Amino acid sequence: MKAISFTEYGPPEVLEYGELPQPEPGDIQVLVRVHAASVNPVDWHFMRGSPFPVRLLLGGLMRPKRRIVPGCDVAGVVESVGKDVTRFKPGDRVFGGIGRGGFAERACAGEERLAIIPAGTSFETAAAVPLASITALQALRKEGGLQPGQSVLIDGASGGVGSLAIQIAKALGARVTAVCSPRNVEQARALGADEVLDYTHEDFALGAARYDFVYGANAYRPLADYRGVLAPRGRFVCTGGSGRLILQLMLLGPLLSLGGKRSKLVTTRFDAADLTFLQGLLAAGRLTPVIDRRYGLSQVPDAIRHIEEGHARGKLIIQVR
Numbered sequence: 001m002k003a004i005s006f007t008e009y010g011p012p013e014v015l016e017y018g019e020l021p022q023p024e025p026g027d028i029q030v031l032v033r034v035h036a037a038s039v040n041p042v043d044w045h046f047m048r049g050s051p052f053p054v055r056l057l058l059g060g061l062m063r064p065k066r067r068i069v070p071g072c073d074v075a076g077v078v079e080s081v082g083k084d085v086t087r088f089k090p091g092d093r094v095f096g097g098i099g100r101g102g103f104a105e106r107a108c109a110g111e112e113r114l115a116i117i118p119a120g121t122s123f124e125t126a127a128a129v130p131l132a133s134i135t136a137l138q139a140l141r142k143e144g145g146l147q148p149g150q151s152v153l154i155d156g157a158s159g160g161v162g163s164l165a166i167q168i169a170k171a172l173g174a175r176v177t178a179v180c181s182p183r184n185v186e187q188a189r190a191l192g193a194d195e196v197l198d199y200t201h202e203d204f205a206l207g208a209a210r211y212d213f214v215y216g217a218n219a220y221r222p223l224a225d226y227r228g229v230l231a232p233r234g235r236f237v238c239t240g241g242s243g244r245l246i247l248q249l250m251l252l253g254p255l256l257s258l259g260g261k262r263s264k265l266v267t268t269r270f271d272a273a274d275l276t277f278l279q280g281l282l283a284a285g286r287l288t289p290v291i292d293r294r295y296g297l298s299q300v301p302d303a304i305r306h307i308e309e310g311h312a313r314g315k316l317i318i319q320v321r
Contacts, residue, residue: 001019001020001021001022001104001105001106002016002017002018002019002020002028002104002105002297002298003017003020003069003103003104003105003297003303004016004017004069004070004071004103004104004297004300004301005018005020005067005068005069005070005103006047006064006067006068006070007063007064007067008064008066009047009048009049009050009055009063009169010047010048011047011048012047012301012302012305012308013301014047015047015070015300015301015304016239017297017298017300019298020067020069020104022106023101023106023107023108024081024108025081025082025085025091025108025141025204026082026108027082027083027084027085028084028085028110028111029081029082029085029108029109029110029111030056030078030080030081030082030085030088030094030108030109030111030114030183031078031080031081031106031107031108032074032076032077032078032079032094032106032107032108032109032114032320033076033077033078033079033105033106034074034102034104034106034320034321035075035076035077035123035127035319035320035321036074036075036076036122036123036124036126036127036317036318036319036320036321037071037073037074037075037102037103037127037156037158037317037318037320038073038127038128038130038131038132038301038315038316038317038318039071039300039303039307039315039316039317039318040073040131040132040307041240041307042072042131043071043072043103043304043307044304044307044308045068046058046068046070046100047070047277047304049064053086067071068100069100069101069102069104069280070100070102070103070106070300071098071100071101071102071103071104071105071107071318072097072098072099072100072130072131073095073096073097073098073127073128073129073130073131073132073301074095074098074100074102074107074109074127075093075094075095075117075124075126076093076094076095076106076107076129076320076321077091077092077093077094077311078090078091078092078094079106079166081111085111085219086111086185087111087114088114088116088209090109091142092116093116093117093123093126093129094114094116094117094125094164094276095111095114095115095117095126095130095158096113096114096115096130096162097113097130097131097134097270097275098110098113098114099113099244099270100199102318103297103300103318103320104297105297105320105321106321111179111274113270113272113275114210114275115275115276115279116279117282118279118282118283119283121282121283123292124294124317124319125258125282125288125289125291126282127317127318128160128291128314128315129164129282129287129289130275130278131268132153132160132161132164132289132315133168133278133287133289134162134268134270134271134274134275134278135239135266136161136162136164136165136168136169136215136217136239137168137274137277137278138221138268138269138271138274139165139215139237139239139266139267140152140165140168140169140172140174140213140215140237141168141172143235143236143237143264143266144213144215144237145215146169146172146174146207146212147172147173147174148172148173148174149173149174149175149179149214150173150174150175150212150213151175151177151209151210151211151212151213151216151231152169152174152175152176152211152212152213152215153164153177153179153204153209153211153213153214153229154169154176154177154178154179154193154215154216154217155179155204155214155215155216155217155218155219155221155226156172156179156180156216156218156219156240156241157178157179157180157188157193157196157216158178158180158181158184158186158187158188158313158314159217159218159291159310159312159313159314160312160314160315160316161216161217161218161239161240162178162180162217162218163187163188163191163289163290163313163314163315164201164287164289165215165217166178166191166192166193167192167281167287167288168187168281168285168287169190169215170192170286171281171286171287174213175194176192176193176194176195177193177194177196177197177204177211177314178191178193178195178196178197178208179196179197179204180196180197180198180199181198181199181200183198183219183313184313185198187290187313188312189290191290202304204225204229205221205225205228205229207229209229210229210230210231210234211229211230211231211304212230212231212234212235213235213236213237214226214229214230214234214235214236214237214238215237215238215239216236216238216239216240216245217239218236218237218240218241219238219240219241219242219245220241220242220245220309221245222245223236223245223248223249223252223256223263226238226263227261227263229268230261232260232261233260233261234261234262235261235262235263235264236261236262236263236264237263237264237266238263238264238265238266239265239266239267239268246265247295247301249263249264249265253265265303268295287312289315290313290314290315291314291315291316291317292312292314292315292316293312293316293317294318294319295314295317295318295319297317297318297319297320299318300318303316303318
């Protein structure tokens, strides 16, 4: 099969496009004929071996222990199943977050990491959902405890996670204020934001509004700015942003959360129940990923270069089949 892989850490040039053996599913695994995959920041973190703890996950400090096929989000058709798989059969249209292995013509995944693609949903749309949407959902619902009627400010509302976070927050019943660049104002409104702030003209930190919840999907402001616009018992949750802000949250977040306002850095963990919830939003037409660009499988290095720049307007899709 054709696949993208790497055997050493580094820039996109370390990615190789070529033939690899087809994976064989284990007893509780599903073999998927991949039609589409999507690019996430974790793909370039694996590729570069950065931050350093990523290398422990890949089993090698100087280079990966074995050849790595990146790509954590896929959508495709079940080709075969392990003997103990009960939820899927050959021919099923599925999507999910498989960890890695998605930038290939075929990929294996545990059945708990997959769900049926709702009728009428394309492979590209389904592939854009898993990791980014689970990230937003866990930040808003699990870590933030967002409730119907509450107000939420989303900084970085035009990226892959942020554009999905607007829709998920609305599905949870919140009133959403989106912060984005001028070129993305109309997109944020179309996704359902109740108010949109163009950060080149409006500084949310200087406004009088206070929010029950502030979500940093792509946060580059000082921590004090986010905490300053929280309601008395508000919550600031961050899943991506500047190294300085992330370090502040790691060192000061627990201490600052001893008061009424809480601040937390969140790491996403795959959850089958979350994928099922998102499957329901897709089926109901309440979740529509914004697709910025499409690439062929051999063009994955170009896609990763684009996402590393940090200005993607929504998701980047790899058209495998």
